[in-house]
Amino acid sequence: MSRQIKILLVDHQTLLRESLGSMLGAERDLAVVGCAVGGAEAVDLAVTVQPDVVIVDADRPEGVMETFMQLRVAVRDSRFLVLSSHDQPALLQELLALGISGYLTKSVTVLELVTAIRTVAARDGRVVLSVARASIERISRPDDESSLSRREKEILTRIADGLSNGQIARRLSISEGTVKRHVHSIFVKLGAVSRIDAVNKYSALQAGWVAAYESVS
Template sequence: MIRVLIVDDHEVVRQGLRFVLDQEDGIEVAGEFADGARALAALPALRPDVMLLDMVMPGMDGLEVLRRLPGLREPVAVIALTSFMEDERVVEAVRLGALSYLSKTTDVDRVVEAVRRAAAGQGLLEPGVAALLAERVRGGGRRDPLASLTPREREVLVELARGRSNGEIARTLSLSRETVKTHVSSILAKLGLADRVQAAIFGLQQGLVPLDEALSETNGP
């Protein structure tokens, strides 16, 4: 059972997320809070696997929660939520280790998918958010390491930059899921990245997928 903690100062958002997650097999809402301080204090008792964390809240906001999590003994995977994709707080959330970065207007099925992936230690990239993150951090001075990738790994990286899951990549490139998983692991190792979300953002930074195309994926199937 995946235990989820919802942290958002808007009651309507919390109610909506709880309603959606309560309908899902294998997921239960462990609790909900309107501020970061109370959520942190409740972690030892609630022991959630995943935290849906609003980036902008009065008092202790999402970024401060992310900063304090490494000092706690209760490991929890974080999905950052934002009302505005251009919010610079999301860029900082990337650096602080949030696994996924979703707009509050994200389709409910994608939120559920993000929760399941987060529980497995995987991220889910919303293409529109990824494109704007890449735009904000573009030009950071990182040396281009694409020469270290094989042609197939480049193809996989392109699909990651489009926000595709392993299953979608497998279908697109006519590969097995295990082969895609192997390629993703190799890409992360070669590029020195922590997860597929960072790989997708890197792919956008390198121009493998035009920003307008990545943004259009947000409204895709």
């Protein structure tokens, strides 16, 4: 049997934590290695169990951003899925920029959630979303000029590989200034605020925004 995917649940509601933990634990390839209410408890537990996937509730009374940022620093190799009762385009855009691997509304089925967990744990760069199409279009297509040129796609691919502007310039036999201009154009077209944000948004677009299943409402 292959190694199980280790999951940490962060939710302030005990009943939901326990119910979700029980359902996910029934899958042979998944192991719920910890449950936390949030804050310091979640960080301490994450450092101890080193989860593959952290599922964070976005409906927490104090909000999700502070908890997510603390966890992101504590366990850099984990993948993050956010669960929310509502479509929140502004929050989704912020979290994508910070590197979450998925944002799902709580209307998804257990099968869809399990599929999302397996997808992000595979670490293939895909972003899993299950939100209204209008919310996706609002954050992903700010204008009609969002399609990337062939050269911009080449450069974005190399950004995803972790290359600097200078390394990209040498690889493509173009000047570093040209690379910088293309990177700026990529940011504008995708509405990106950073290199990782651009990679995440383009990966999500290429995957149809729902990488593992077609369930966008």
